Amino acid sequence: MDESKLIKRIKTGDMDAFSQLVSAYEKKAINYAYRMLNDASDAEDAAQEAFLKVFDKIDTFREKSTFSTWFYTVLNNVCLDILRKRSRTADTVSINQTSSDDDEYELQLEDNSPGPYEQLQKNEAQRLLQEAIAQLSDEHRTIIIMRDINGFEYEEIAKITGVSLGTVKSRLSRARLALRSILKENRELFT
Amino acid sequence: MAKSDCKNIINLIPLYIDNMLSEEETDIVGQHLETCEHCKNEYKFMASLTKETKKLDEIEVSSDFHKNLMAKAEQKSRTKKARKFILLRRAGAGVCAAAVIALCVVTYNGLNNQQESTNPDEYISPTSGVSQNPVKLTNEAPSTQSDVSAPKAQPKPIETPQEAPQTPTETPEAPSGGGSSAVCVEEACPSAISLDDTVSTYTVATVTANDDNREVIEQTLSKYEKDETGYKVDDINALLRQLAEMGATVETRTDSTVTQNYIILE
Numbered sequence: 001m002d003e004s005k006l007i008k009r010i011k012t013g014d015m016d017a018f019s020q021l022v023s024a025y026e027k028k029a030i031n032y033a034y035r036m037l038n039d040a041s042d043a044e045d046a047a048q049e050a051f052l053k054v055f056d057k058i059d060t061f062r063e064k065s066t067f068s069t070w071f072y073t074v075l076n077n078v079c080l081d082i083l084r085k086r087s088r089t090a091d092t093v094s095i096n097q098t099s100s101d102d103d104e105y106e107l108q109l110e111d112n113s114p115g116p117y118e119q120l121q122k123n124e125a126q127r128l129l130q131e132a133i134a135q136l137s138d139e140h141r142t143i144i145i146m147r148d149i150n151g152f153e154y155e156e157i158a159k160i161t162g163v164s165l166g167t168v169k170s171r172l173s174r175a176r177l178a179l180r181s182i183l184k185e186n187r188e189l190f191t
Numbered sequence: 192m193a194k195s196d197c198k199n200i201i202n203l204i205p206l207y208i209d210n211m212l213s214e215e216e217t218d219i220v221g222q223h224l225e226t227c228e229h230c231k232n233e234y235k236f237m238a239s240l241t242k243e244t245k246k247l248d249e250i251e252v253s254s255d256f257h258k259n260l261m262a263k264a265e266q267k268s269r270t271k272k273a274r275k276f277i278l279l280r281r282a283g284a285g286v287c288a289a290a291v292i293a294l295c296v297v298t299y300n301g302l303n304n305q306q307e308s309t310n311p312d313e314y315i316s317p318t319s320g321v322s323q324n325p326v327k328l329t330n331e332a333p334s335t336q337s338d339v340s341a342p343k344a345q346p347k348p349i350e351t352p353q354e355a356p357q358t359p360t361e362t363p364e365a366p367s368g369g370g371s372s373a374v375c376v377e378e379a380c381p382s383a384i385s386l387d388d389t390v391s392t393y394t395v396a397t398v399t400a401n402d403d404n405r406e407v408i409e410q411t412l413s414k415y416e417k418d419e420t421g422y423k424v425d426d427i428n429a430l431l432r433q434l435a436e437m438g439a440t441v442e443t444r445t446d447s448t449v450t451q452n453y454i455i456l457e
Contacts, residue, residue: 013268013272015265015268018264019257019261022257022260022261023257026252026260027249027251027252030250030252030256031249031250034250040250043250044256047256048256048259048260051260051264052260052263055264055267056267081414084414085413085414125243129240129243130247133244144244147209148244148245149244149245149247151245154211169206172205172209173202173205173206175205176204176205176208176237176240176241177202177205177237179244180233180236180237180240183240190236190239190243191232191235191236191239
């Protein structure tokens, strides 16, 4: 798929071209949002909002960066907006975290965790990892998702998040150390 | 091996995994891992976490996601096209109006300067034989699509330029009552939503919600910072369109006493 050609067609109002672009991005976009928001329904809403925003502003896209960078910038901002609005409720997993000392992280599982039979059906390591990622700060979670799930290069992460390469490195470093801290009691599942 | 060494090494492991350390740091970490079992285990643990994160199961896209998204995009596209059409028609009508006014002015001036004429199409006063308010008559049909009535071939004083006939723009309708998301052309409905994306001055918009849409409108606005004036919004036009689509009534005004765009919810 030649993205550049698709975008030119979308600018002329070609809805079929937009549909093709959506098809190419929708699964990754929804999964990105899912990892950020930890809710499938919210993830689809966020992805939809991001797609409609880029559609609305497609005429302003000058291809100075790749479409992927632009799209994920929009999607990331949509997710962060949703997170800012969300208030933490009592029944979410609580965590004591600071951004300066990652050793303070500890994982507390909520009371309505899956029963024993359900646990047997799931990959325990994956489940714990997903929960741990959900407990990271927004900043740490963003960078883990971008780097370790979506596979973005450091430079692209810098463009999407609007920070320097040095900041990307230090944030990723702290994010991975934070995950280590959260999951240290269950390390036997990962080694 | 000093504990502080291990702590430093562990802090470098995340970037070591990605080969993002300097050459010197890479060598230091590599050599340390060869001799320190504790740090080697930490490296294996963090590398495994990174690997497992890449393998996390993906969720599937729901069956109606694409369809719903395309429907909304189609709607946006239609709105965009309608907006362009209205603006083009207004521009066209504006050109017609200007042409008609110019024609009237030229004709009026021409007739004022004219003395006696033998042109049989001209009106000549039956009393004096001298044309009074001579009218340059024409048999040409109006060249524009306007409703302008060309001067007819009968004794009739030309209208003054100030009384130029109305141009046939679509008659703008005033916004209807509460709960309407009526959209009008700009100058005729100064209180309506501006369709133009460009906001050149600070806008204060009063948004009126009803019982049906208040909750969703409040939720939409809650993400914006609020002060004693109202909600501070940068891209106000996009948000006003969104609120109008939700069924809110929107009235806007420009305000030179504020330092940014505001939305006031009533």
